[in-house]
Amino acid sequence: MHRCPIARSGRGPITAVRVCRGLSALAFTLLAGCATYRPLPLPAGHGAASVGQLSAPLPARAWLPGHRFDPADGLDVTELATLAVANNPDLRSKRDALGVARAQAFAAGLLPDPQLDLGADFPRSNAADLTTGYSAGISADLGALLTRSSRVAAARSQAQQVNLDLLWAEWQTVAQARLLFEQVTTLQARQVRLQRERDAVAPLVRQVQAALRAGNLTHDAASAGLNALADVRQRLADNAVALHQVEADLHALLGLAPDASITLVGPPWQAEPAPAAVRQALDDLPRRRPDLLALQAGYASKEAELRGAIRAQFPAITLGFNTARDTSAVYTNGVTLGITLPLFDRNRGNIAVATATRQQLRDDYAARVLATRTDIQRLTADLGTLTAATDAQRRHAGELAQARRAAESGWQQGELDWPTYLTIRASALSADLDRLDLTRQQATASIALTALLGSTELTPASASARVDTP
Known part of the structure; x- marks a missing residue:
């Protein structure tokens, strides 16, 4: 009977079914917010056939107070x-x-989406004391937080x-x-x-x-x-x-x-x-x-x-957290920090x-x-x-x-x-x-x-x- 490589650890069993369910739920969550494509054909460009087919104006125009609008008797x-x-x-x-x-x-x-990194290590030996290793990490660009207010103000x-x-x-x-x-x-x-x-x-x-x-x-x-x-x-x-x-x-x-x-x-x-x-x-x-x-x-x-x-112009900072297990079933947790060195460009x-x-x-x-x-x-x-x-x-x-x-x-x-x-x-x-x-x-x-x-x-x-x- 086939077993999932991630089968058991010192912290309790992790079954393949639970992992698949988690990944499926994550996939459905991400896809639920995705936009969909709809075709929009180009118009013929003939124009309105008569004045009566033109769109009526909005009544809230400040420069049209109290004017009777009736194009039927001429404009x-x-x-x-x-x-x-x-x-x-x-x-x-x-x-x-x-x-x-x-x-x-x-x-x-x-804000930019965080980046998720996943990896797996498969031992080539069939030794009983070896297991499949894995790593998982998530990181985010903190520099986007520093310039967000300026970007928003400029765009507005x-x-x-x-x-x-x-x-x-x-x-x-x-x-x-x-x-x-x-x-x-x-x-x-x-x-x-x-x-x-x-x-x-x-x-x-x-x-x-x-x-x-x-x-x-x-x-x-x-x-x-x-x-x-x-x-x-x-x-x-x-x-x-x-x-x-x-x-x-x-x-x-x-x-x-x-x-x-x-x-x-x-x-x-x-x-x-x-x-x-x-x-x-x-x-x-x-x-x-x-x-x-x-x-x-x-x-x-x-x-x-x-x-x-x-x-x-200040150094861009990327902060991340990761967890990993090697093939010897040793678990580790860590932090990653990336800093751009402002030596040449400096924006x-x-x-x-x-x-x-x-x-x-x-x-x-x-x-x-x-x-x-x-x-x-x-x-x-x-x-x-x-x-x-x-x-x-x-x-x-x-x-x-x-x-x-x-x-x-x-x-x-x-x-x-x-x-x-x-x-x-x-x-x-x-x-x-x-x-x-x-x-x-x-x-x-x-x-x-x-x-x-x-x-x-x-x-x-x-x-x-x-x-x-x-």
């Missing part, structure tokens, strides 16, 4: 920004990155930085949604204005062409009429191409399929912060702007990494890298704050200039619109020649388009300034702030 600027934050593909990727950072922070707090600050970067990306997505709303509505207004001009000029141009064919006009005399319609058609084509681009950008921002329909309603977003509010925001900038707070968290992470690198390379990285982040932070203050100052001045220019252009466009209507009446009554009539219409058209461009520039500066100030309030401009297309 206003607030609803568009909200859907963009909830569905933007880039933001989803950043939220996944936040999950990675949190997982890394969790991993940084875990890194996760905080990723979270703040995500918040800043959400704010930038809000600004991008506002900007695209403004661009789409402005280009649509330009398209309507140019189509009206084309429809108004086309009958006159047909008369000029008929007179040219009849020989009543020379090509030199007819060129003004022919060029008027060609110029409007070219502007229409250029405007349509620009509109196609911003509509494609809007679909990409929302994660919509390219052929999905989007209806925008209501006025665009516009605000002019008061000088006192700008000064207050500048003073509070390092305490409220998410990107600056993210840089501060990144700097804290590098500070912790430097502290950990300095602590890691000097990692300390130098951490020191240089911390200095780089410090300089990056100072440069970001300075650039932000400079941009805010410039945009504040630009916004004041553009506001005055827009008001002046609005009055000028109104005067030319009256002149155009008077010229149209005079031409229909035969009191005005058609070249003069076309000249007046061209001046009125240019004034209207310039007014729309100035309105767009003013809104762009306002959106950029609000984003730089770190404001997330979504306050649409009043309906009177937007001049209807004449």
Whole structure:
């Protein structure tokens, strides 16, 4: 009958069944905590087929207080920004990155598993006084305890930085949604204005062409009429191409399929912060702007990494305990101690890298704050200039619109020649388009300034702030 080599000792019998049961229990315990693999196929990447398929926003958004959300009747600027934050593909990727950072922070707090060493010695002689020897030991790296607090602090600050970067990306997505709303509505207004001009000029141009064919006009005399319609058609084509681009950008921002329909309603977003509010925001900038707070968290992470690198220069210590039995059935217990001799490395390379990285982040932070203050100052001045220019252009466009209507009446009554009539219409058209461009520039500066100030309030401009297309 076969017997287990570890059969009997001076301390009592140790049966093979008991050993196997112990090892089985240990194996099941270890396997119970193991992760399992599940496949995750890649998506098709078609995007949502309609606005109704987009994810609804979270109601707890601080920058969406009391706003009625109903995309069924079209998207206003607030609803568009909200859907963009909830569905933007880039933001989803950043939220996944936040999950990675949190997982890394969790991993940084875990201590390394102890190491278990097992061994057995089988005597080659069949002498009755010899038995199978064995050894068992367990050891742990104590150096991981010394640097654990620094690793955890660095990982938590890194996760905080990723979270703040995500918040800043959400704010930038809000600004991008506002900007695209403004661009789409402005280009649509330009398209309507140019189509009206084309429809108004086309009958006159047909008369000029008929007179040219009849020989009543020379090509030199007819060129003004022919060029008027060609110029409007070219502007229409250029405007349509620009509109196609911003509509494609809007679909990409929302994660919509390219052929999905989007209806925008209501006025665009516009605000002019008061000088006192700008000064207050500048003073509070390092305490409220998410990107600056993210840089501060990144700097804290590098500070912790430097502290950990300095602590890691001390000798690494490994402590272990072991028990053994030799082939003569002599039992021993012992302690093992391993110490790294700091003769060459002493972690000097990692300390130098951490020191240089911390200095780089410090300089990056100072440069970001300075650039932000400079941009805010410039945009504040630009916004004041553009506001005055827009008001002046609005009055000028109104005067030319009256002149155009008077010229149209005079031409229909035969009191005005058609070249003069076309000249007046061209001046009125240019004034209207310039007014729309100035309105767009003013809104762009306002959106950029609000984003730089770190404001997330979504306050649409009043309906009177937007001049209807004449």
